[in-house]
Amino acid sequence: AETGEPLSAQISFPGTELSPIVSDPQTGIYSIELDPGTYRIHCEKEGYRWKERVVSLKEKEEMIVDFALNKKPLVLITGKVIDNIDEKPIGANISIPNTEYKTISDPSTGIYKFQLPPGSYILHVEAEGYVPQDEPIIMKEGTPLVKDFRLKKIAKVGERIRLQNIYFDTGKATIRPESFPILDQVAEFLKANPKATVEIQGHTDSIGSDSYNMSLSQARAEAVRSYLITRHGIDPARLIARGYGETMPIAPNTSREGRAQNRRVEFVIIKTE
CATH class of the missing domain: 2.60.40.1120 (Carboxypeptidase-like, regulatory domain)
Structure with a gap:
């Protein structure tokens, strides 16, 4: 009209x-x-x-x-596209398949926004190096929609995912509850890459004897492995736990900050087929 x-x-x-x-x-x-x-x-x-x-x-x-x-008035949809583990922003292509509606998220912020007529759609999000994601959305007249996306990387042999925000009880291999969310995101990454096999590496600082640190790091790697298996049903054959103690520091052990960096868990992709 x-x-x-x-x-x-x-x-x-x-x-x-x-x-x-x-x-x-x-x-x-x-x-x-x-x-x-x-x-x-x-x-x-x-x-x-x-x-x-x-x-x-x-x-x-x-x-x-x-x-x-x-015409129905257009409705705003906005949100952010980030990496599901390190939460860094991603410049992604966002589109409604078989329509002219499309946009790109800002690579420096991950933010995207565009307008759609009211209705039901499938929002398709893709970025280089990541598993594409499709999400159903319903746009209601007069109601803006906020929709965020956490994309999972496509696993590549040799890729290393370093996590320093997995916390354990002091001197133990008991995972603290505040660490569960990041481990849940790792599980989502593994589910998105069902053929990937990873080595879960435990690392410590230099406080304590070599043998103690080696034993502690092994126990912590095994605790992470057990969490992924029991909480998320990841195939045990895909997860190899190995402790490296203090043998692979990424920072000097002479400062509190350096020791904190060295206390970490890493996931290394060793096979994708």
């Missing part, structure tokens, strides 16, 4: 067994032969407000029934 341009819309006849017809996209014209009687004529097109008219036809009567459809 706003532009006067022809539309390809579906015309149906509720309360009858007549099959719906579609108006010509070039002209907007539709036609059908009907028996005399009273009919509800329903006209609809995605992204537009539907209209109905009730008409009574006499024998041999010709009637022109036009519909001027009004």
Whole structure:
């Protein structure tokens, strides 16, 4: 109605067994032969407000029934695309398949936004090096939608995922509850890469004897392995636990900060087939 341009819309006849017809996209014209009687004529097109008219036809009567459809107001969808483990922003392609609706998230912030007509859609998100993700969404008129995405990397042999926010009870291999969320994200990564085998590496600082640190790091790696198996059903054959003690520092052990960096768990992809 706003532009006067022809539309390809579906015309149906509720309360009858007549099959719906579609108006010509070039002209907007539709036609059908009907028996005399009273009919509800329903006209609809995605992204537009539907209209109905009730008409009574006499024998041999010709009637022109036009519909001027009004577009539904667009609704804002926004959100952020980040890595599911390190939470760094991702520049991703975001689209509604088989439509012209698409955008790109800002690689420096991960934020995206665009507008859609009210309706149900599948939002497709993809970025280089990540497993594509499809998410159903429902856009309600007058209600903006916030939808965030945590993409999982495609596993590559030799890739190392370093986690320094997995916490254990002091001197023990008991995982503290505040560590569960990041381990849950690792589990999601493993589920998105079902053929990947990883080595779970436990590392310590240099406080304590070599043998003590080696034993502690092994126990902690095994605790992480057990969590992924029991809580998330990851195949045990895909998880290899190995403790390295203080033998692989990534920072000097001469400061508190350096020792904190060295106390860590790493996941190394050793096989993807």
